[in-house]
Amino acid sequence: RLITGKLKAAQAGNYLIAATEKQGLYGVGPQAQTTWFVPGAGILAEHNDDVAFQGTGREDGATMFALKDGGVLDPQFPDNTELLNTTIFDGGFAQQFTTKPGHDFVQFFDTAGRFTTTKRFEGTLGGSAANLTGIADSDSYGVYTPQGVKLLRISGGEPHGIQLIGTTLWISESDNVTQSTVYRPYDMRTGDKGEPCEFNLGSGYLGSDGTVAVRAPGNPKSDLLADAWDLSTCERAWSIPRSGPLGRIVRLGDTLVRLSDDGTELFALVSP
Incomplete structure (x- = not known):
């Protein structure tokens, strides 16, 4: 295959892809060779472990494709609507549409682009975690399953970041005193809410064992490669x-992988 642009590597779930600006996205094989190709703008957008979106570079939205083989999918999007935000979750995605300014709604789809429920939910997308999605309407914020079941309602119509750890849902709030983001825990079994913690589970969150939450700051100028916070x-x-400009920590499956500070070595992180 003729490649006329510069390839840029990117991680998508447990897959490696290569992007060429204004051309498209390539799959990468075990010998670092390019495999499948999906034409488009060459920018990886929202994705989970199974599917991803790529902008087309035109006004007709985005292309959805399977990360395993690059197969293009055709979601059951409603006619006469404009695509706005997309939120990917485990097992599918939620898409925000508009029919005219101020008239937005959200619908849920599986990883093949089929409806998980045909119901339309008035409002705007506001974060996702595991298989849960937040939707903010005019006076409240709700957390929904892929089947459209509302599990939690919070007053106020502003969007929030969410993170599910075990049976606890952590939801972001703005701390007006410190002018920072804090996360408050909600017990999904009872709906009870706890006291907020002064950490950010949305910025560079990698995962949790239920006791600590691990983050890797996305800013390459950060003093830290990663840190962990005690949830109790x-x-x-x-x-x-961080002691070098190239150091990075990512999650592959259940393993944390570190790129050395000089960018020459990869190794897995294990418990001390």
């Missing part, structure tokens, strides 16, 4: 300092 005390449990 809201205190930092450990951190890994």
Whole structure:
């Protein structure tokens, strides 16, 4: 296959892809060779472990495709609507549409682009975690399953970041005193809410074992490669300092993988 542009590597779930600006996205094989190709703008958009979106570079929205083989999918999007935001979750995605300014609604789809429910939910997308999605309407914020079942309602119509750890749903709030983002826990079994913690589970969140939450700051100028926060005390449990410009920590499956600070070595992180 003739490649006329520069390839840029990107991680999508457990897959490696290569992007060429204004041309499209390539799959990458075990010998670093390009495999499948999906034409488009060459920018990886929302994705989970199974599917991804790529902008087309035109006004007709985005292309949805399977990460395994690059197969293009045709979602059951409603006619005469404009595509706005997309939120990917485990097992599918939620799409925000508009028919005219101020008239937005959300619908849920599986990873093949089929409806999981045909119901339309008035409002705008506001975060996702595991298989849960937040939707903000005029006076409240609701957390829904892929089948459209509302599990939690919070007053106020502003969007929130969410993160599900075990049976606890952490929802972002703005701390007006410190002018920062905090996360408050909600017990999904009872709906009870706890005290907010002064950490951000939306910025670079990698995962949790139920006791600590691990993050990797996305800013390459950050002093830390990663840190972990105790979910019961809201205190930092450990951190890994950054000592070089190329260092990075990512999650592959259940393993944390570190790129050395000089960019020459890859190794897995294990418990001390």
